[in-house]
Amino acid sequence: xxxxxxxxxxxxxxxxxxxxxxxxxxxxxxxxxxxxxxxxxxxxxxxxxxxxxxxxxxxxxxxxxxxxxxxxxxxxxxxxxxxxxxxxxxxxxxxxxxxxxxxxxxxxxxxxxxxxxxxxxxxxxxxxxxxxxxxxxxxxxxxxxxxxxxxxxxxxxxxxxxxxxxxxxxxxxxxxxxxxxxxxxxxxxxxxxxxxxxxxxxxxxxxxxxxxxxxxxxxxxxxxxxxxxxxxxxxxxxxxxxxxxxxxxxxxxxxx
Numbered sequence: 001x002x003x004x005x006x007x008x009x010x011x012x013x014x015x016x017x018x019x020x021x022x023x024x025x026x027x028x029x030x031x032x033x034x035x036x037x038x039x040x041x042x043x044x045x046x047x048x049x050x051x052x053x054x055x056x057x058x059x060x061x062x063x064x065x066x067x068x069x070x071x072x073x074x075x076x077x078x079x080x081x082x083x084x085x086x087x088x089x090x091x092x093x094x095x096x097x098x099x100x101x102x103x104x105x106x107x108x109x110x111x112x113x114x115x116x117x118x119x120x121x122x123x124x125x126x127x128x129x130x131x132x133x134x135x136x137x138x139x140x141x142x143x144x145x146x147x148x149x150x151x152x153x154x155x156x157x158x159x160x161x162x163x164x165x166x167x168x169x170x171x172x173x174x175x176x177x178x179x180x181x182x183x184x185x186x187x188x189x190x191x192x193x194x195x196x197x198x199x200x201x202x203x204x205x206x207x208x209x210x211x212x213x214x215x216x217x218x219x220x221x222x223x224x225x226x227x228x229x230x231x232x233x234x235x236x237x238x239x240x241x242x243x244x245x246x247x248x249x250x251x252x253x254x255x256x
Contacts, residue, residue: 032059036076068127070120085109104246105212105239106219112242114234121227124173129227131178134168136226140175142168147200154182154193154207156214157247163191163217165207169228179228179236180207182217191220192228197240212243 036059041050063074086102087109100109108114121129134140142148149165156162167181169192179192197211212220221235228236245251 032057035059039076068123070118100246103219105216105242108235108238110242111245112238114238117230117234119229119231121229122233128172130173131169131171131228131233133181133226134170137170137172140170140172147202149180149200149207152200152205152207154180154198154209156212156217157210157243158213158215160214162209162214166190190223191217192223192236193220194237194240209240210244211240212247216243216247 035057039058042048043050059076061074061076063072065072085098086107087098087100087104089096090099098109100107104110105112122131124130134142148168150168152165154162154165163182165180166183167190168177169179169181170176171178177195179194180198182191182193193209194211197209199208199210200206201208220239221232223232
């Protein structure tokens, strides 16, 4: 068979050119899509907002319909207010770390950072809240061979008592315990401690939290209603997760 359709058209060359054109368009498309959030950038030293780069670098807004009638979300997010974090740069060179100037567990810096997620609870496939108090889930109970932490005292990483565990919050979809509700610190609303950051001491009949001190439980995020939203979960996990670095001064020092 003759390798050309006509003496002046090479099919293989046309296919190659089409592939190159497709690949270039794909690169532009992907670079626009990955700039949906977090752009435009800020200069590392001066903090000035850099240019968006024109239409080839700016993604076209897309609107998504949320499930179970929860409205719509448009991305890139328009009109977002800048976040003022109580922190300062430790040096002027690019990439210098930030040091907190306020309460890093609340201000959301470093390992205590959080995202402004939806103010709706996480839901299962049927549209029901996934994470609920154990008392609100009639079909699930704690196994008899496992310790029930309700009624046990809870201690911080400093060995002092922070309060008493009053309830267990479970994930009905994954069938496991997510949080322990703690009562004892002053303030309104329940304090939820992530289950992955505590240890149940069967011998002492107590719960040990190695993330924060007993005094820091008072400033922990509180749950406003009988369900925990994704917005609240971010702050709870950020607060207790940040304690592994900011709970005490000695944790911020180098190991070597």
